[in-house]
Amino acid sequence: MVKSGLASPLFLCKYPQENITIQRVVAKQADTLQQTARIRLAAGKGRSMRRKEEIEAYAENLFLPITQKHGFELVDVEYVKEAGSWYLRVYIDKEGGIAVDDCEVVSREADPILDTDDCIEESYILEVSSPGLGRPLKKDKDFARSIGEEVEVRLFRAVEGCKEYTGLLNAYDKTTVTLMLEDEKTLVLERSNIALIRLALDF
The missing domain is CATH 3.30.300.70 (RimP-like superfamily, N-terminal)
Known part of the structure; x- marks a missing residue:
């Protein structure tokens, strides 16, 4: 009490x-x-x-x-x-x-x-x-509702020499996340290597 x-x-x-x-x-x-x-x-x-x-x-x-x-x-x-x-x-x-x-x-x-x-x-x-801005995407339903949205990604280990990416969330599955970068290049990232992924903050 x-x-x-x-x-x-x-x-x-x-x-x-x-x-x-x-x-x-x-x-x-x-x-x-x-x-x-x-x-x-x-x-x-x-x-x-x-x-x-x-x-x-x-x-x-x-x-x-x-x-x-x-x-x-x-x-x-x-x-x-x-x-x-x-x-x-x-x-x-x-x-x-x-x-x-x-x-x-x-x-x-x-x-x-x-x-x-x-x-x-x-x-x-x-x-x-409310979910608010900058909330991490963690569950499959978070990824599903964010398809086509711009996201920010931070990695534990660098991929192609970089640990931070911003791009459109193009696809996801149980083990990977696929981004479409500004140069229209497709980048596939292992979900286990993602330290943070969230909707991009647009100021």
């Missing part, structure tokens, strides 16, 4: 690089749930990769029916540690783009289920967000 002196809900909304993010904290006062952005305080230091994957799978199963109910796409779920804090990030999208209210609806519907299940032991912050 979290003891808190919060007198009223705290709503946090961020707009990093044009994406929309909501954070919710759930504080418990005298056995009464107070909805704010979510942060859980509990014992625990770090998690194994297996545990991380279990939490992401749990969250995906939780958020998928909620997003589908409202006509949203569940783009991705990730559980990561940054600057000493754990973040459960849920990325949603829809045709025409996601608004703050959309993130709020999804977060509010998930809150009571997360409280009841109480599957995550350590402290964490829940963020419901």
Whole structure:
């Protein structure tokens, strides 16, 4: 149980690089749930990769029916540690783009289920967000929706003397990604050699 002196809900909304993010904290006062952005305080230091994957799978199963109910796409779920804090990030999208209210609806519907299940032991912050600019492509569905788009790629090992490429995402499969470069040259890269691939930032 979290003891808190919060007198009223705290709503946090961020707009990093044009994406929309909501954070919710759930504080418990005298056995009464107070909805704010979510942060859980509990014992625990770090998690194994297996545990991380279990939490992401749990969250995906939780958020998928909620997003589908409202006509949203569940783009991705990730559980990561940054600057000493754990973040459960849920990325949603829809045709025409996601608004703050959309993130709020999804977060509010998930809150009571997360409280009841109480599957995550350590402290964490829940963020419901639009995909935004610069989000890495990680899953096959990320690549599928980005075919024909300009992407930036950073490699672990240089290919043809270069570790960074920008080009159109032409094709992908389980092991490779194919780019069309500016000179219309086709470049096939091993996915295992890709450190980062994301939609190109156009300023």
